[in-house]
Amino acid sequence: MTDVANTGAPAAPKTSKSLLTQDARTIKRNRAETRFKMYGIAAISIGMLMLVILLTTIIGRGTGAFQQTFITLSVPLTEAKIDKTGTRDIEQIKKVSTFGYAPLLSAAFAQKVTELGIETDLKPKDMANLLSKDAPATLRDYVLENLDQIGQTVEFEFLAQSRVDGYLKDRVDRGSIANDKNISAEQLDLVDGLLVAGTLEKRFNISFITGADASDARPEAAGMGVSMIGSLSMMLVVLVLALPIGVAASIYLEEFAPKNWITDVIEVNISNLAAVPSIVFGILGLAVFINYMHLPNSAPLVGGLVLTLMTLPTIIISTRASLKAVPPSIRDAALGVGASKMQSVFHHVLPLAAPGILTGTIIGLAQALGETAPLLLIGMVGFIASNPPETIAEGLLSPNSAMPAQIYEWAKRSDPAFYERAWGGIIILLVFLISMNAIAVMLRRRFERRW
Amino acid sequence: MTQLFSSISASVLVLIVLGLGIVGYVTMRSRAIASGGGDARNLHSLPSYYGANAAMMIAIPSLLVMVLWMLLQPMVIQNTVIKLIPDQMVSEGSSVGLVMSDVRRIADGLDAAVAQGAMSGQEAAGLDAVETDVRSRLAEVGVALGSDVQAPILAAAQKYRLLSQSWRAAMVAVVLVMALAGLGFAYRQTDKDFRARNVVEAGVKGLLIIAASLAILTTVGIVFSMLFESINFFRMHPWQDFFLGGSWAPNFRGNSDLSILPLLWGTLYISFIALLVAVPIGLFAAIYLSEYAGPKVRSAAKPLLEILAGIPTIVYGLFALLTVGPFLVNIFGRGDNGVLGVDWMSGATSVLTAGLVMGIMLIPFVSSLSDDIINAVPQSLRDGSYGLGATHSETVRQVILPAALPGIVGAILLAASRAIGETMIVVLGAGAIARFSGNPFEGMTTITTRIVSQLTGDTDFASAETLVAFALGLTLFVLTLALNVLALYIVRKYREQYE
Structure with a gap:
């Protein structure tokens, strides 16, 4: 019956002939829909692309720093030059400065070139110029440690100077050295010859990871090792101070604090401190720890204190979140069997929240490890810490640098050889950060509990 | 004895x-x-x-x-x-x-x-x-x-x-x-x-309170350490010049022009460019992740984007100085040898360099905060919009974004406060000359870079040229604090609306 009634109804409006063919407005709206979605995809792709560019730049430019050019030379430790008295008296031998060792190197180099039969017009002194400025010092240190070797011929592997290293890494070519007084085209010819003979080779350089920074003229000898110790000492201070203080503060705020204006002030304070620019903490450190308390300038202890203040809010926020995640039934059960409030917190809630607290702490530490700006203000840049500290106290109190500060220091020097080292330093820094974050993620996966 | x-x-x-x-x-x-x-x-x-x-x-x-x-x-x-x-x-x-x-x-x-x-x-x-x-x-x-x-x-x-x-x-x-x-x-x-337990527990509670108030102590320390030195600064240097002067020209023999205005201009200009990069990208990424992406894409893309926030700023600084800067010079500089054949940009350090790189750094800040906020918009609003026949994108543009707007504004303000306080990117990427100029290809300097340069090296805490850093720091602190408080207030207000 209804069918009959419908047949008499007025025809549908002419604009939509069928549901299956879209009208112009629908097409427009659908296009807008697709476009909008594309914008989203584009935005994410740009983000990813930037990440990829950043990482490839770091790896592409930084891996070179882990390789270094070495020159193998047999150096006769001529007694007449090193120990004129012939008494093997260390005080006498110490009087011979590194300049006294340079002729030995020139002679050894010239002999090597003759042995290999490489034709060159260079004077022996210019040949030895291919070696790092570090080489005479290396030789001298060796002699002072091994007095019995004087008079013998010893084989050394010296660092090549940074231009030679750059030549092997395609950073330097014959075109770019036209105005370079550190190297000449003839010297590069000699490098080619030595390369073929195997005397000169590029290989893994452990001293970039373990060594100390070097002065402007010797980029090839600079390493991250000492600043790494500086960073680790700071992390030690941060861990020892920030973890207990942060956990104590969170326990109070989460479990004991009454709801009043003082608690509100503390909470607002903590969330604001988390957003204060890091350089402001540097100013605080300079004014309070160095100017007022006269703690030693550039010391990792001061850096650690500043980073502690900076990390505290992060640790407090994450600790409070993990305390909040422990269900109230645990507290009630503890209180029900007669535990005091304090006992219920310390014996039951805290152990259950521990994995979360640890994860937050590690992430906070990772943040602190990469922080640079406050360290600039308390003087952890601009000098060369040449020897690793011997004791923990010395590690905390004697001037040192830190990994990010060291990278900044290298970035400021205008020699491209230092830029390579800065990128290499970033790789080391990122390896630390990635492993810390990986540990945090693992802890979370392993111990995370859903209530 | x-x-x-x-x-x-x-x-x-x-x-x-x-x-x-x-x-x-x-x-x-x-x-x-x-x-x-x-x-x-x-x-x-x-x-x-x-x-x-x-x-x-x-x-x-x-x-x-x-x-x-x-x-x-x-x-x-x-x-x-x-x-x-x-x-x-x-x-x-x-x-x-x-x-x-x-x-x-x-x-x-x-x-x-x-x-x-x-x-x-x-x-x-x-x-x-x-x-x-x-x-x-x-x-x-x-x-x-x-x-x-x-x-x-x-x-x-x-x-x-x-x-x-x-x-x-x-x-x-x-x-x-x-x-x-x-x-x-x-x-x-x-x-x-x-009653030993009661006494011990009261003592422990006291220690907990001391730990909690350390946060206040830090803030007090920050404010006072900068306030005292700033007062010393204003004793040596007229405040009119600091707040209203027109040039920044420190001169270690004394008698320098130390006005914050050119620095503030540089800071705001660079932050503006950074936000110009970060806000659209971050916002669209957040919309896509929360509204369109499936759980698989979401669980992969979100942490990857957040890696950008975890990379230390020194890395971005180096990236600006050694990669982005020379790249931009190649495009906008070097006259006929460049890509565009123009000669607008002479050095790698410029407002654009620092701004672009800072923008990349801020993408995850904007995206993850906006993502949370968009997710907090109740499903009923979406369902209502679909029920009226709106498409997905129309729902997002006409219903979700207006509803989430206060929260998003809060997120942008937080990102802005980050940008203003950022140090390493501008120290390495922005240049060292203070000037009022609208040219993004020129180097400019910011409040944070000047704090670093006035306070590093041999400093003499008796000269106005050093102490000005504390006045700059105080201004920076107040500026970022105001932005944060405003942002947190807006976000909190917004959350209450849907609870």
């Missing part, structure tokens, strides 16, 4: 106090058990609480006094010693702070000389600047002084040493007496009816 006490170093003193604490713990624990007739069930609290009470009484008050003492001692001594320095010495182109640091250096040098045995304690105290060449005597023990020592300075240094020593000795005595008094007090308290 004074000799003996002043030779005890702070760490040894802490160890002595902690050792006393352990002794107190063990003895009071067994004393409590004994008072209960050997049966722990007769005690009010568990035996260990009696021990803990003793340890607390011994260690906490004495260590607190020690910390306070060490904080206050330098101030008290300095105030006493300053009176010994005649005014005319200070006015000769230097300042009290400089003279005091000389005094301290000589005092430390004398200490070192005594410690190395080059001088006897008596000799060091009785040195005469006229008869002995103090400078060369100190050089022998490895303390280098910049100039010859004048008599009043030497006298001040000797006074400084004497006061430090006697104050040190007094501190050691007071701390030890307090620790022993704590032990005695705990001894009298310890009894089977003593």
